[in-house]
Amino acid sequence: MKKVTLALTAAALAMAALGVQAKTVKVTLTAKEVELPIDNKGTMYRAWTYDGQVPGPIVRVKEGDIVEFTLVNDKSSKNSHSTDFHAARVDVVKEFDSIKPGESKKYTFAATSPGTFFYHCGSDPMIQHIARGMYGVIIVDPKDENAFPKADREYVLVQSELYQNPDNQADMMANKWTNIMFNGGIFKYDPVHDPAATRVLQAKPGERVRIHFVNAGVNEFSSFHPIAGIWDRVYPSGNPKNVLYGLQSFVVGPGDGAAFDIISPVEGANALVDHSMHHALTGAIAILQFSNDADPKAGKGDNIIVR
Numbered sequence: 001m002k003k004v005t006l007a008l009t010a011a012a013l014a015m016a017a018l019g020v021q022a023k024t025v026k027v028t029l030t031a032k033e034v035e036l037p038i039d040n041k042g043t044m045y046r047a048w049t050y051d052g053q054v055p056g057p058i059v060r061v062k063e064g065d066i067v068e069f070t071l072v073n074d075k076s077s078k079n080s081h082s083t084d085f086h087a088a089r090v091d092v093v094k095e096f097d098s099i100k101p102g103e104s105k106k107y108t109f110a111a112t113s114p115g116t117f118f119y120h121c122g123s124d125p126m127i128q129h130i131a132r133g134m135y136g137v138i139i140v141d142p143k144d145e146n147a148f149p150k151a152d153r154e155y156v157l158v159q160s161e162l163y164q165n166p167d168n169q170a171d172m173m174a175n176k177w178t179n180i181m182f183n184g185g186i187f188k189y190d191p192v193h194d195p196a197a198t199r200v201l202q203a204k205p206g207e208r209v210r211i212h213f214v215n216a217g218v219n220e221f222s223s224f225h226p227i228a229g230i231w232d233r234v235y236p237s238g239n240p241k242n243v244l245y246g247l248q249s250f251v252v253g254p255g256d257g258a259a260f261d262i263i264s265p266v267e268g269a270n271a272l273v274d275h276s277m278h279h280a281l282t283g284a285i286a287i288l289q290f291s292n293d294a295d296p297k298a299g300k301g302d303n304i305i306v307r
């Protein structure tokens with residue numbers, strides 16, 4: 001308890017220095033080892049997850065918030081787990097260390113930088129904990145609500161690699177992946193390459209669509225490109241102070257993130273891909289369908305990740 005109070009005080013002081021009234025946001029994630037589908041046919045995979053989902057739940061806070069984070073390692077787990085938030089500035093040894101099955105751990109950090117950040121398990125061997133699915137996205141919205149042009153819709157996409165045998169670390173170290181996935185599924189949002197796919201991303205022509213993109217890796221870089229579109233703006237790390245205009249592709253390395261804005265003047269489809277072709281053609285394609293009939297709820301609120 002004392003530790004938490006001290007950490008809170010330090011975080012509050014950091015925010016006071018920024019002249020920000022800190023709000024405390026409680027976030028709890030539970031490490032769970034479960035079977036999950038990795039394609040549209042329902043092929044199951046022995047995943048390690050946060051809250052039984054890959055990617056884990058989206059954590060969304062505002063710049064200046066104090067995040068009071070609790071990790072629970074479910075008692076059914078067979079492994080120790082941990083959480084590394086890229087949006088945090090803390091002590092790696094104290095805050096990011098592992099807890100055993102049945103244990104829980106709390107730490108606190110100040111969300112001082114706005115952006116689209118990766119979070120992941122850092123327990124040994126980290127390559128396996130991430131590759132099996134222990135990753136997600138924390139979005140820190142800027143405290144200045146006008147820092148970004150307003151997005152009409154937002155989507156989260158996390159890129160990752162599929163290693164056929166989740167117990168084979170040697171294959172992970174040797175980069176012997178078989179598929180590249182968005183949001184934990186092969187061609188999850190691509191009915192063109194997989195007729196079993198039932199989901200796409202949706203928007204209307206003229207709308208500003210913001211893709212919060214994270215590359216969970218574990219090894220491959222992503223050359224993220226909208227086929228038949230142009231990124232109107234790209235914000236490296238998702239920070240509104242980092243802005244690039246009119247890009248065809250932008251490279252996001254393993255463990256990195258960025259926000260991508262796109263606007264289509266016409267109805268029709270764009271295909272969001274990792275333009276490294278052996279990545280795209282093994283699963284890293286997501287259709288963004290622009291239609292005047294787009295579902296008004298898609299890409300808003302809790303629907304910014306299409307499960």
Ligand SMILES: [Cu+2]
Pocket residue numbers: 031048080081082121122123129134
């Ligand atoms: Cu883990």
